[in-house]
Amino acid sequence: MKFLILTASYGEGHNTAARNIREAIISESSTTDVRIADLYSITNPRFNRWIQRGYSLAINRFTPLWKMVFLTLSREGVVETMIPLLDGLKRELAKEINSFKPDVIVSTYPIYSFLIEKLRRKLVDRKVPFVTVVTDSTIINSTWYRCHSDAFAVADHPTRDALCAGGVMPGKIHILGFPVSPRFEDVSPLPISSPPPWKILFLPSARTSHSSQIAELLLQLPNVHLTVLAGRLPQVAEAIGRRNLSGSLEIIAWTDQIPKLLASHHLFIGKAGGAFIQEAIAAQCPIIVSHLVPGQEEGNLRLIEGAGIGSLATGSPDHVRDVVAGVFANDAALWRAWKANIATISHPSASRDTARFLLEMARKSMCLHS
Numbered sequence: 001m002k003f004l005i006l007t008a009s010y011g012e013g014h015n016t017a018a019r020n021i022r023e024a025i026i027s028e029s030s031t032t033d034v035r036i037a038d039l040y041s042i043t044n045p046r047f048n049r050w051i052q053r054g055y056s057l058a059i060n061r062f063t064p065l066w067k068m069v070f071l072t073l074s075r076e077g078v079v080e081t082m083i084p085l086l087d088g089l090k091r092e093l094a095k096e097i098n099s100f101k102p103d104v105i106v107s108t109y110p111i112y113s114f115l116i117e118k119l120r121r122k123l124v125d126r127k128v129p130f131v132t133v134v135t136d137s138t139i140i141n142s143t144w145y146r147c148h149s150d151a152f153a154v155a156d157h158p159t160r161d162a163l164c165a166g167g168v169m170p171g172k173i174h175i176l177g178f179p180v181s182p183r184f185e186d187v188s189p190l191p192i193s194s195p196p197p198w199k200i201l202f203l204p205s206a207r208t209s210h211s212s213q214i215a216e217l218l219l220q221l222p223n224v225h226l227t228v229l230a231g232r233l234p235q236v237a238e239a240i241g242r243r244n245l246s247g248s249l250e251i252i253a254w255t256d257q258i259p260k261l262l263a264s265h266h267l268f269i270g271k272a273g274g275a276f277i278q279e280a281i282a283a284q285c286p287i288i289v290s291h292l293v294p295g296q297e298e299g300n301l302r303l304i305e306g307a308g309i310g311s312l313a314t315g316s317p318d319h320v321r322d323v324v325a326g327v328f329a330n331d332a333a334l335w336r337a338w339k340a341n342i343a344t345i346s347h348p349s350a351s352r353d354t355a356r357f358l359l360e361m362a363r364k365s366m367c368l369h370s
Contacts, residue, residue, distance in 0.1 A: 001362045003034045004102035006093075008109040009041060011296075013135040013274035017108040020179040021133065024355035027182060032359070037096055039112075043088045063294050070295030074141045083114055090115045097128070103362040108133045113147035129365050131358065133179065134159060135274050138306070139299030142166055151361065153179075153354055155278060156345065158303060176357060177350025178278035180259075184348035187263035189284035192339045194266065196223035197248065198328050201261055203229050203270030204236045205291045212239045213317035214269075214290065219249060221325055227252060227265065259283060266335060267327065269313075269320065272297040272304075281309065282348040286338035288313050288327070290320055309342040 003025055007018035015038070022034045072078055083090075093115050097105065105128055107113060116130055132149040134140065138158040145152065145168050152168060154160050155178040163173050200218060204211030211233075218226050225248040230237035237251050255261065262268060262283035270276060272292035277300045280287050287310030289301055304310040313323035327335045347353075 001029065001032045001104075001359065001366070002100060002102045003032060003358060003362070004096065004100055004105045005034065005036045006105065006107040006109060006112045007036060007038050008111070009038055010109070011135075011273065012276075014108045016275040017133055017135050017179045018106075020181050020351040021106065021108075021354055021358070024179070024182050024351035025358060028352065028355045029359055035100055035102075039089055039092045039096065043092045067294035070141060073143055076142065076146060079111065079114055079143055079146075083118060086111070086115065090118060094119050102128060103365055104128065104358055105130045106133060106358065107131070107149075108135055110141065110143040113149055114143075117147045127365070127368075129361050131361065133354065134163070135178065136296045137178070137274060137278075137299045138162060138302045139296065140166070141296060151357075153357065155347075155350070156303065158306065159299075174357060176354045177347030178274070178282075179351040179354050180275075180279050180282045180348065182349075182351050183259045184263075184279070184282040185352070187259045187283060187348075189263045189343075189346075190266060190339075192336055192343075196328075196332075197225045198223055198267065198332070198335075199225045199227065199265040200267045200269060200324070201227050201229060201265040201285070203231070203268070203276065204233060204240075205271065206233055206236070208236050208239045210317060211236050214320050215240045215249070217317050217321035218269075218324060221321065221328075223328075224248065224324075226250070227261065229255070229261070229270075266332075267324070269324070272300040274300055277304065281342060281346055282350070284339065284342050284346050286310050286327075286335060286342055288320070288323060290314060307341055307345055309338050309345070 005018045005022060007014045009015060018036050022036055025032055025034050113132055129150045131151045133153045134144050137155050140162040145163050145166050152163055152173045153176045154173060160173045160175055164170055215228060218224055228240055228251045230251060230253050237253060241251060258279060262280050262285045265285055268280045268285045269288045269290050272289045287304050289312045291314055292301055301312055311323055313320045
């Protein structure tokens, strides 16, 4: 069986979902051939890099502008008028499908569904099932569902409700969880009875001074151990290190141990990005959102607050410190409530469930066409 997974490097959630689905399919069936394709980077890599930089600048520096773009794209007819500008992408997609001949096509990025719809008459096999894996939650841009998909895989019930409200037939929507790494199945979350020191995993923003102040204030709280996950922001790690902060501090430049880190910490503080929020949920690590991108990440915040698994603490570093202090006050009563709630929605096996769903769809498709 062959699976073609389409993705794009605009936000980490699309690529994360694609990689994890591929890993899970291969672990479930070693005889499968799974190909991930970011056709944006193939068709015009230089232009694509400029678009990525523009996207990063918009979501980090010009957030009101990005929200306006997000809402505009959700209007019916807007993306449709842009399709002629994507002829190169459409040709590459047709070439990929006709040469690879997948049994199932999976998309973790919404624009591909518009191209698939245009290509249906020209494809070698027009009956290949097409599945959209929605990587956003709760507040869903209509580009995810305006075009035909044979099935929609969503993370949770609020996302299912959003698609139903948008006119998608309920029978096409499958709640499979966000496809986090299969390694989340192997970690053991902290128990609800876990005592201090309160271990906080902090994913800082690119605002160096703001992030440094947050780290300093958190370390002034009693019984706190702070782990700073610098990742692609070495300048922020250096700035925090230069402050000679007292208390228990660990700075991690890079790691492939995110599942273990989240599972071993009491609290995650960071951006409301879809992938990291869903990973925190899978590891049963309650969440404080210190910054978010208006638009799609507002849905992640709504999920967090609606499920009672965390809180928003944007604004001044003092506000972040005060919210954290409240979370661990009174023998961490609020944290323990969040911890109990997050255990009820955690879905660490989501990638495996998605893989099994796709494998079954491929088998049925092959039987029908044999």
